[in-house]
Amino acid sequence: MTKPGNFSVNNKRIQQLNGKKMERGPVIYWMSRDQRVNDNWALLHALELAGNMDTSVVVAFALTFSFPGANLRHYAFMLRGLMEVERKLTAKNIPFRLITGDPPGSLAALAEKIRAGAIVSDFDPLKIKKEWKSELVKRIDIPLFDVDAHNIVPCRAASDKQEFGAYTIRPKIKKLLGEFMVEFPELPSFEKGSGSWMLTRSDEGLNTGHGGEIYSGPGNEVSAGTTDWEGIKKRLFASISTEVGEVDRLVAGEDAATEMMNGFLSNKLAVYNDKRNDPNADAVSDMSPHLHFGQISAQRIALEILKVFPKDPNTDSFLEELIVRKELSDNFCHFNPNYDSFEGFPEWAKTTLNSHRKDEREYIYDTEEWELAKTHDPLWNAAQTEMVTKGKMHGYMRMYWAKKILEWTSSPEKALETAIYLNDKYELDGRDPNGYTGCAWSIGGVHDRAWGERPVFGKIRYMNDKGCRRKFNTDLYIGTNRD
Ligand code: FAD
Ligand code: FO1
Helix, strand or coil: CCCCCCCCCCHHHEEECCCCCCCCCCEEEEECCCCCCCCCHHHHHHHHHHHHCCCCEEEEEEECCCCCCCCHHHHHHHHHHHHHHHHHHHHCCCCEEEEECCHHHHHHHHHHHCCCCEEEEECCCCHHHHHHHHHHHHHCCCCEEEECCCCCCCHHHHCCCCCCCHHHHHHHHHHHHHHHCCCCCCCCCCCCCCHHHCCCHHHHCCCCCCCCEEEEECCEEEECCCCCHHHHHHHHHHHCCCCCCCCCCCCCCHHHHHHHHHHHHHHCHHHHHHHCCCCCCCCCCCCHHHHHCCCCCHHHHHHHHHHHCCCCHHHHHHHHHHHHHHHHHHHHHHHCCCCCCHHHCCHHHHHHHHCCCCCCCCCCCCHHHHHCCCCCCHHHHHHHHHHHHHCCCCHHHHHHHHHHHHHCCCCHHHHHHHHHHHHHHHCCCCCCHHHHHHHHHHHHCCCCCCCCCECCCECCCCCCHHHHHHHCCHHHHHHHCCC
């Protein structure tokens, strides 16, 4: 059994977050943002580290019951994807461990328990993940690596600062695409008991036979062998909000994501450029929930397009969204810690919004009226209803939806807070850098320019229902999204 020592994971994807030296012991891949087995540079790097050190790999997912803004709708989708991850890893004889409790603590406990030699995490620009990693670094004496498995061009390679907009990051990304848009190496299978690729003796310690679960510390549990998903779900669903129902329109998991990608490429890509801004046309990929949970790699989607489809306005505009827009969001969140507050807006936007703070608002709604879609505007109510009932608002409507919240709320801060609250509570793809950036673009002019000045908006780009009516059949959209 040859040990794959090198999966050609480009070094520019990898950053070591502490100065510790590799020790002899299993390598933990701490799966978090990129919840998939195939096309996962972080998993591949953990395997190549383990191969070079002649040791084994354990994939661990630290499940917290209190992920901000997350509820039944999101956890149900995520857990379904994780169950498939465990099945796929087990088929390759790569052990998977679901650990619960506070992630930094439970990771440190697992590393201690199996005397791990290193931990590999996946890059995530959100503050919560940076906090988890800096907390973990304080509790371990082994290397913690961070691998960008989410972006085609790694966020830290594309730029070393916050970019002004798509027009400034696009050339930087395009210049590097040749280096990073490569085919993924095949993920090998590891025969059971194949010498060093099996877990070291210490892992046996995990399987202590307490019904398959051991407790590595108060509140921290480590599954062993196959995870007791029903038990986990029972405990999790008893402790989170179940007010927002599951979305059954979209099937979770890596296989379903691949099927959806193939369906989009063969049936919808050809009309994407013309129809993508028409919420009545089923012309967009619907891939954002699977991308958010990392159940498919954006690089996989791009590779499949470039392999099969000729360069044309449809592929260009889809890849612009999938690569430039999506990676611009990571750039914004990574370099701007105020990505979810008024402070994070560009200076010109703060100035203009400040000078219109006292403007008379034609309407002022409170959170409950927004949440229950009880405004005077049937088009806005339809967009809110689409998000609440289907778990995914059409991209064009998200801009209109957020801009009306700015127009009919007492302050820009309240507007941003309301938009993020509703977006993260109801969007299956919420709690994502794309969402914080989308709200900041709509309300605070991030990545946009100044437009003609008007009440409340100042020079922030304005949208109204007349503009929507010119673009698509608003009555049809309202009719299909009635509560
Ligand atoms: P497609 O048009 O098929 O695009 C394919 C992929 O490209 C998307 O899945 C996404 O990864 C990326 N993409 C497309 N548009 C954008 C964009 N404007 N910015 C960044 N990436 C983009 N996206 C989220 O993933 N989560 C959110 O919570 C979210 N909230 C938003 C809130 C507002 C106010 C706005 C204006 C935009 C928001 N977006 C969010 C961005 C965008 O609307 C969605 O990514 C898109 O609608 C997802 O649907 P799709 O996958 O069918 O899109
Ligand atoms: N990541 C984790 O590592 N552990 C979790 O328990 C967890 C829960 C969760 C719930 C909803 C949600 O939308 C995301 C969640 N994430 C969790 C993070 C997710 O994996 C993504 O990394 C980020 O949300 C996107 O950057």
